[in-house]
Amino acid sequence: MSEEDHARRDVDLEKPNAARVYDYILGGQLNYAVDRMFAEQVLAAQPNARERARLNRQWLRRAVRFGLDQGIRQFLDIGSGMPTVGHVHEVAQAADPKSRVVYVDNEPVAVAHSEIVLEGNENAAMVHADAEYPDEVLEHETTEMLLDLDQPMMVVMALFVHFIPDERDPARLIAAYRDALAPGSYLALSSATYEQQGEGTSRAVEMYKKSANPVTPRSADELRALVDGFEIVDPGIVFIPEWRPDGELHPRPAESGGLALVARKN
Template sequence: MSQDEHARRGIDLDKPNAARVYDYILGGQLNYAVDRMFAEQVLTAQPNARERARLNRQWLRRVIRFGMDQGIRQFLDIGSGMPTVGHVHEVAQAVDPKARVVYVDNEPVAVAHSEIVLEDNENAAMVHADAEFPDDVLEHDTTEMMLDLDQPVMVVMALFVHFIPDSRDPARLIAAYRDALAPGSYLALSSATYEQQSEGTTRAVEMYKQSANPVTPRSADELHALVDGFEIVDPGIVFIPEWRPDEAHPNPSESGGLALVARKN
């Protein structure tokens, strides 16, 4: 792809992009040299970054199965990133092929490849939008076609909100999605944290300041404040591997992140 084509598609190759870096760390191919160079620097500062990414993907799959167990058949994945094995629609539709999934991202490579993956799936679709503008997501033609917001929906924000600094009011953002949801809906959220973390996490966060997507890790108390108006379900706000695990993890804090699921009553 030429530089002009990159520019036309809105792909900035001057700075690493979080979605593409995450793809590389997970072993994907949907990334560029600038992302790979940055990811290798992150891996030097935080050698277990691949394990952290893997643990978050496992949590995501557990969350979707939980939603299906609660009768949820509609999912809105905010900041969905690159299509990977075990994506939301694969987990949900393995239980019920009629489960509907809308993915949302503003990274052009993630959008383009997600559209290819979903091309033959009538119950899953990709929305190219900036999730920080909820109306652009919720009133998008694709969202309105795929999801019935008068019925319960699970909104997924996996490692998304830590890219929203306090100056951009993440609580307001989450409240906007909450207010659009029917009672019985859920929010699933994971985020980087400084709680019980080593100096490597601090170094990695400092590095992300040079990327297109700086990170703001948050404590359990800070995440609790962001989900006002939701009721947090058991086991509460915990390290990612501790959220309803399939098997115990020897050192949950090594995940570098906290997770929660909350219900709108």
């Protein structure tokens, strides 16, 4: 999509957008000058930001495979962002082509390009909605067509909840999704944290205050409180590379800058 197209898509080019910044950091091309400029500032303050993004994507794939191993065949990806390689539907449908995936985002560029990527995939779709209004997501005709709320599913919130400040009550938001899920469902969640972090994280958080998506890093205890009503599975709330690694252990897991968990609704 060219910058000339942004107006009819309601794309705000006055401020950098987290989804597009993340896309740039991952090496994508679905971003604008305002995002690239901001991302370079973040990279200057936090030189390992690309590695952090890569580690989170790897965790996401591991979490989806875990869900598949538990028999989950339907996934709801909240705040899914840009369609990058190894997206949820690619991992899930590689294991079972009948796996169904609904992505949700309110960023028009992410929505437009996800729709292109998913064209012709009858078991995966994009929903343009504000995930902070669960009814808008869960009662959307696309969600109702693809997902059966009476059967277990996995809700994915990868680097999403840290964009919800305390005053917007993220615990209430997560509880609304939890209450809509069938027993045996899972929540996969990752979040930025201040735990064992240096000044680079603090500088990046300050930078994001000037963006369209300020960040609220949280501790393990704070995340545990957010997922009340779920049972957190082993290994608990850990730094992102420590969550069920499928290869060589990361030598400095705290450098991922984030915590991850998967929890089950009993």
